[in-house]
Amino acid sequence: MNQNDESLRWKLRGLRQDQPPKRDLWPDISARIAALPPRQAEEPVQRLSGVRRFAPWAMAASLVLTVGLAWQATRVAPQDPVIPREAASLTRDYQGALAQMQGAEAHPEFGVALQELDRSAAQIRAAIEHDPNATFLLERLRRTYAKRLALTQRAVMS
Amino acid sequence: MLNAAVTDLMPDAAATTAAETDNSLVRLAIGGDMQAFEAIYRRHASRIHGVIMRLVGGHGVRAEDLTQEAFVRAWQALPKFRFESAFATWLHRLAVNTALMELRTRRAQPLFDDDEERLDDLGLADSAGQNTALSMDLERAVATLPPRARAVLVLYDVEGWKHEEIASELGMAVGSSKAQLHRARQLLRERLGEQA
Numbered sequence: 001m002n003q004n005d006e007s008l009r010w011k012l013r014g015l016r017q018d019q020p021p022k023r024d025l026w027p028d029i030s031a032r033i034a035a036l037p038p039r040q041a042e043e044p045v046q047r048l049s050g051v052r053r054f055a056p057w058a059m060a061a062s063l064v065l066t067v068g069l070a071w072q073a074t075r076v077a078p079q080d081p082v083i084p085r086e087a088a089s090l091t092r093d094y095q096g097a098l099a100q101m102q103g104a105e106a107h108p109e110f111g112v113a114l115q116e117l118d119r120s121a122a123q124i125r126a127a128i129e130h131d132p133n134a135t136f137l138l139e140r141l142r143r144t145y146a147k148r149l150a151l152t153q154r155a156v157m158s
Numbered sequence: 159m160l161n162a163a164v165t166d167l168m169p170d171a172a173a174t175t176a177a178e179t180d181n182s183l184v185r186l187a188i189g190g191d192m193q194a195f196e197a198i199y200r201r202h203a204s205r206i207h208g209v210i211m212r213l214v215g216g217h218g219v220r221a222e223d224l225t226q227e228a229f230v231r232a233w234q235a236l237p238k239f240r241f242e243s244a245f246a247t248w249l250h251r252l253a254v255n256t257a258l259m260e261l262r263t264r265r266a267q268p269l270f271d272d273d274e275e276r277l278d279d280l281g282l283a284d285s286a287g288q289n290t291a292l293s294m295d296l297e298r299a300v301a302t303l304p305p306r307a308r309a310v311l312v313l314y315d316v317e318g319w320k321h322e323e324i325a326s327e328l329g330m331a332v333g334s335s336k337a338q339l340h341r342a343r344q345l346l347r348e349r350l351g352e353q354a
Contacts, residue, residue, distance in 0.1 A: 008343060012315040015297055018204035019211050021222050026199055029229045030192060036230070039237055131263050136223055 083138055087128045090138070094145040104155035114155070117148040176201075180245040188236050195236075199229055202246065206253045212312045213257040215301035224260060228253040251327075254313065258327055261305050299349045303342055310335055311342035 104110060124141045128134065180201070186194035206228055211221040232252055239248055300308060300316075309328065313319040314335075325335040 004347070005343060008346065009315045011296055012300070012311070013318075015212060015300065015316050016318075017208055019208035020204040021207045021225060022218060023222070025203065025222060025226050025229070026196055029199060029226050029233075030196065032226065032230050033192070033195075033233050036234065039234055127263060134260075134263055136227055136260065137263070139223065 083135060084128055084132045087125060087138055087141055090142060090145065091125065094149070097149055098152065101149070101152050101156050104152045107155045107158055110151060110155040110158075113151055114148065117144055117151065120144050121148065177244050177246070181241060184236060184239060184241075184245050187233070188239075195233060198232075198245075198249075202249055203229075205246075206249065209250065209312075209317060210253055210257045212297075212300070212316060213254065213261070213309055215303070215305070215308060216297070220260070224257050225253070228256040231256060254317075255327060258309060261309055262329070296346075296350065299346055302349060303345055307338045307342035307345065310338040311346070314339050315343075 104114065121141060121144045124137055124144060128137045128141070131137070180198070183194045183198050183201075187198060203225065207221060207225045210224045210228070211218075214220045214224065228249075232249055235252065239245065300311065303311065306328070310324055313324045313327075314321065321332050321335040321339075324330075325332045328335065330338075
C-alpha cells in the first residue's frame with residue numbers, strides 16, 4: 001500500500017460512525033417477529049405437546065388468512081415458495097384497483113413518472129421470479145404499486 | 159480483525175461490560191423475551207443502520223428496510239448464537255450479509271438499480287432543485303461508487319475486514335476483492351479530484 005492509499009484509508013476509517021435510522025424501526029420489527037412461525041429452537045417443545053398444540057396454531061393461521069393478512073405472514077417466511085404467488089395476487093389486486101381509475105392518460109405530465117413506476121414494478125416481479133425467497137421484494141412491490149396508484153389518483157383528479 | 163473493527167473505539171472495560179450486557183440480553187431473547195430483544199435493538203440499531211447505510215450508498219429507505227430485515231433475521235438466528243464471539247460482531251456480520259444479499263439480488267437484475275428515493279421523487283412536482291448540491295464530501299463520493307466496488311471498499315477500508323472475509327461474503331475470489339478495492343480507490347480519487 002502506498003502513501004496515498006494509507007492517507008485515503010485513514011480518511012475512510014473516519015466514516016465508520018453510528019447512524020441512527022430516521023424513524024423508530026422497532027414497531028415494524030416487532031410486528032414482523034410476532035408474525036413469524038416459532039423459531040427452530042422452540043420447535044421441540046411444541047412437538048412434545050403433540051397435535052392439540054398444533055390445532056390452535058392452524059386455526060389462528062386460517063383466521064389470519066381470512067382477514068387478509070396472508071401477505072404479511074409470507075414476508076417473513078424466507079423459505080416459503082408462496083412469495084411468487086402472493087406477488088401475483090398482489091398484482092391482480094393492483095390491476096383491479098387501477099382499472100377503477102380512468103383518465104390518467106389525459107395528463108401527459110405524469111406519463112414519465114407512471115412509466116417509470118411500471119418499469120420498476122416489472123423489474124421487481126422479475127426479481128421475485130429470479131429469487132423467490134427474497135421477502136423484501138414483496139414489500140417493495142407493494143410499495144411501488146401503492147405509489148403508482150397514488151400518482152394515478154393524483155393524475156385523475158388534477 | 160472484524161471483532162476489533164466493531165469494538166476498537168471503546169475502552170476495554172466498557173467493551174467488556176457492553177459484551178456482558180449483550181450476552182445477558184441475548185440469553186433472555188433466546189428464551190422469547192421480546193423486551194430483551196428490543197433492548198438489543200436499541201443498543202445496536204445505530205451501528206447496524208450505519209454500516210448498512212454505507213453499503214447501500216446512503217439510500218435511506220433501502221437502509222431502513224435492510225436494518226429491519228437484519229434484526230428480524232437476528233431474532234430467528236439467535237438460538238444459533240454460541241457466545242463464542244462478541245454478540246456485536248455476530249450481529250454486525252449478519253447485517254452486512256443481509257445487505258450483501260440484497261446487493262447480489264440487484265446485481266442479478268441490473269435494470270433494477272433504480273431506487274426507492276428516486277421513486278419517491280417521481281411526480282411530486284417539487285421544483286426546489288434539491289439535487290444540485292455542489293459539494294461532494296468523502297461519504298457522498300463513496301456512495302457514488304458502483305455497488306460491488308463500494309461494498310469491497312466499505313468493508314475493507316471502513317469496516318476493517320480482510321480480503322478473505324470479503325471474498326467469502328461476496329462470493330468472489332480473493333484476487334477479485336483486491337482488484338475491486340483497487341478500482342474503488344482509483345474511482346474515489348478521481349471523483350474527489352473532480353470536486354476539488
